[in-house]
Amino acid sequence: MTEQQTPYQPLQFETIQFEIRDGVAVLRLNRPDSLNSFNTQMHHEVRQALKAICQDPGVRCLLLTGNGRGFCAGQDLSDRSVAPGAEAPNLGESIEKNYNPLIRTLQRLPLPVICAVNGVAAGAGANIALACDLVLAARSASFIQAFCKIGLIPDSGGTWTLTHAVGRARAMGLALLGDKISAEQAQQWGMIWQMVEDDQLQEQAMQLARHLATQPTTGLALAKRAINAAATNTLDQQLELEQELQTVAGRSDDYREGVAAFMQKRPPSFKGH
Ligand code: T3D
Secondary structure, X not given: OOOOOOOEOOOOOOOEEEEEEOXXXXXXXXXXXXXXXXXXXXXXXXXXXXXXXXXXXXXXXXXXXXXXXXXXXXXXXXXXXXXXOOOOOOHHHHHHHHHHHHHHHHHHOOOOEEEEEOOEEEOHHHHHHHOOOEEEEEOOOEEEOHHHHHOOOOOOOHHHHHHHHHOHHHHHHHHHHOOEEEHHHHHHOOXXXXXXXXXXXXXXXXXXXXXXXXXXXXXHHHHHHHHHHHOOOOHHHHHHHHHHHHHHHHOOHHHHHHHHHHHOOOOOOOOOO
């Protein structure tokens, strides 16, 4: 095996599987018996993995997916049952410590983040998926804003992401009714990038990840930043931001390489910076 082919596994985990290979970091949620719901350990391990990605300039794409028949059923509710008369858990603290930093990290990672939704994505699990940059979902996958069924509100950015992705009327319906939305419906509504057949999901997601890992990462990261900012910016603010970010992109080695390759009629060889 050459050095490039050797899987890079810096950390050992129990609730996730994580590896970095050829510029692609693959993070698999791995608590299939509870549909990959998040407990404290899983939050901790996901944080560790994301930290490793941030510290490794060789990572040029992240692929997030799940093991088993579900992608993620949100918070592990077995950690949340409260005996009658006992004090309620402080969910605000949990969100501040776990879910909000996770969503912010996914949005701010300066590289494309793909989510391959392999099965049901419920509660925070749905909104973590929707916070990723390119969402592929298996035909049999589904999305459920399950929060209303247990007296909660959509979190992990769901009230923002859904409202911007599908509009107020549909976001309201999803949040107040908690209906299961099929992958096909999610694609039709523009919630996700693409639905793919079940047996092709992992392969297609990996192919996309490998492709993105050969692309001009800095440019992609700047495009991601601009698109994310567009949700709240005015046109004038957005034009200014585009000018600012294009200045940065224009100074990258990959831009130089892209133009040179075009002029020389050869495929570009991007280094990611
Ligand atoms: O608390 C905080 O920190 C605040 C933040 C909250 C964020 C949130 O995510 S709140 C929302 C939490 N999630 C849910 O409410 C979803 C609960 N799950 C479901 O509604 C259903 O499981 C699904 C619709 C996702 C799937 O249904 P189905 O019929 O395909 O599977 P199932 O039989 O319900 O689940 C399979 C197993 O997974 C089952 O265990 P068992 O009986 O085989 O031992 C089930 O208990 C377990 N499981 C599913 N979801 C969770 C879970 N265990 C713990 N927590 C879960 N969220």
